[in-house]
Amino acid sequence: MENFSLDFKNTKLFKNLQNQILNGNLSHATLISSPDEMSLSCFTNLLANMLMCNKVCGECENCIKIKSNTHPDVLRYPKGKTFLVSDALDIVENAFKKPILSDIKVFIINGVDQSVAGQNKILKILEEPPKNVFFILSTTNTKTVLDTIMSRVQSYSLAPFNQEELSQILSFHNIEASKNVIAFSEGYLGKAVLLSQNLKFDEIFDFVKNIFTQLKSSKDIVSYSKQLADKENFQLELELLFFLYRQALYFINNQKTTYIDIDFASLNLNNKMISQILKHLCEAEKALYANVNLNLICDNLLLHILEEKYLWK
Numbered sequence: 001m002e003n004f005s006l007d008f009k010n011t012k013l014f015k016n017l018q019n020q021i022l023n024g025n026l027s028h029a030t031l032i033s034s035p036d037e038m039s040l041s042c043f044t045n046l047l048a049n050m051l052m053c054n055k056v057c058g059e060c061e062n063c064i065k066i067k068s069n070t071h072p073d074v075l076r077y078p079k080g081k082t083f084l085v086s087d088a089l090d091i092v093e094n095a096f097k098k099p100i101l102s103d104i105k106v107f108i109i110n111g112v113d114q115s116v117a118g119q120n121k122i123l124k125i126l127e128e129p130p131k132n133v134f135f136i137l138s139t140t141n142t143k144t145v146l147d148t149i150m151s152r153v154q155s156y157s158l159a160p161f162n163q164e165e166l167s168q169i170l171s172f173h174n175i176e177a178s179k180n181v182i183a184f185s186e187g188y189l190g191k192a193v194l195l196s197q198n199l200k201f202d203e204i205f206d207f208v209k210n211i212f213t214q215l216k217s218s219k220d221i222v223s224y225s226k227q228l229a230d231k232e233n234f235q236l237e238l239e240l241l242f243f244l245y246r247q248a249l250y251f252i253n254n255q256k257t258t259y260i261d262i263d264f265a266s267l268n269l270n271n272k273m274i275s276q277i278l279k280h281l282c283e284a285e286k287a288l289y290a291n292v293n294l295n296l297i298c299d300n301l302l303l304h305i306l307e308e309k310y311l312w313k
């Protein structure tokens, strides 16, 4: 996969941590959080690179070896798909081995929250780390990281890009992304890259947008429900409905237009109505995980949306 690490060089968070590295006061254990896994893996990689080469020059042995994932002193975890106890044990063992190429060692631990036992195993080493060892941890949700880990790390959240930055990055990498993709990605690079590969995305977006703007009578339910009950795309359709209603809430409460081409003002939505609809969306999501018949989920969901629209108008 293409490397997007350098795209994070101008972020506020990177500049902050860069200063700390240059001043020699970066904590030995840093935790980065973002809901976007790809952003995390790019950012933690960039930070490791900065620790090894202050200029992130891209040309020295450190930079080249980091780029090709062969730097002996930058160790990335998890080794497999998720962080496991075996990774933690490996980290503890390796942390005491001297660096080979550089004078420091960097451990990148992505998705550290994925294993409670694994987190417990690295507690001690985070508390009393060997000299010249840096730990860069990441998580998609700090709430799932143990308090005992949180108290031993400096924690930062990586903000999403704004829409303009995101568009620029994508076009720099020659990735074509529609306006809808940019809007729905909400500044998260990994999400945008993934969606830009989904050739059906714009079609699905338009369909869901139709439900959002046009659903008016029980007659509509029949035709919409049939199309909505698409096994392959229902999860995405549901996420899009969540997204549009959240955008509507934002519009109502901030009187600002969003990046989507929808005339929210003309839809006569209100807070109470939307919060009820969001509840029904949550229920539909639960039903989906519980393997309830998809046609039934869709019928119910659309019926409930329609009901709330009448009830609270």
Ligand SMILES: [Zn+2]
Pocket (backbone or CB within 6 Å): 053, 055, 056, 057, 058, 059, 060, 061, 062, 063, 064
């Ligand atoms: Zn370099």
